[in-house]
Amino acid sequence: MSGTTTTSRxxxxxxxxxxxxxQYIRNYRPPLSLSHCSGAHVLEFLHYLDQFGKTKVHTQACPYFGLPNPPAHCPCPLRQAWGSLDALIGRLRAAYEENGGATESNPFGTRAVRIYLRDVRDFQAKSRGVSYKKKRKRPKSKISSTATAST
Structure with a gap:
């Protein structure tokens, strides 16, 4: 890479x-080629990544299930946060196509992966007492641009 080209984060x-x-699919047994990779393999990869997660996800049996700020420590597992998984899949989906994969065969965009992400989001929201409601875009008001200019 030359010094004049910088890449974004x-x-x-x-x-x-x-x-x-x-690397994950190269180490897969039996080894897996990218062309034979499916949504099921992507789901296995996401499950594999869970072991490196840092987000406490309370089980339904935990007394702190649904509490955003539990008062004490509990033995519930650490998992990958939904937002991290969602961003990861977005990056991998783009990288797949940039590396010659066809949009129609993109394993990161399969229905199973979308359903898995939705289920993780919903369960983590319940587990941690956090709402992941989609934020509605508010229309830009004409007054705000002129009001900020005069202040």
Whole structure:
């Protein structure tokens, strides 16, 4: 890489994520080629990544299930946060196509992966007492731009 070209944090992270996924399928037994990779393999990769998570996800049997700020420590597992998984899949989906994969066969965009992400989001929201409601875009008001200019 030359000194004049800089890549964004997003591009660097996308490259690292892609390399991690490619290493994962190279180490798969039996070894797996990218062309034979499916949504099921992507789900296995996401489950594998869970062991490196840092987000406490309370089980339904935990007395702190649904509490955003538990008063004490509990033995519930640490998992990958939904937002991290969602961003990861977005980067891998883009990297797949940038590396010659066809949009129609992109394993990161399968229905199973979308359903898994939705289920993780919903369960983590319940577990941690956090709402992941989609934020509505508010229309830009004409007054705000002129009001800020005069202040």
């Amino acid at each position: 997003y591009e660097n992270q996308k490259r690292r994520d892609w390399n991690t996924f490619c």
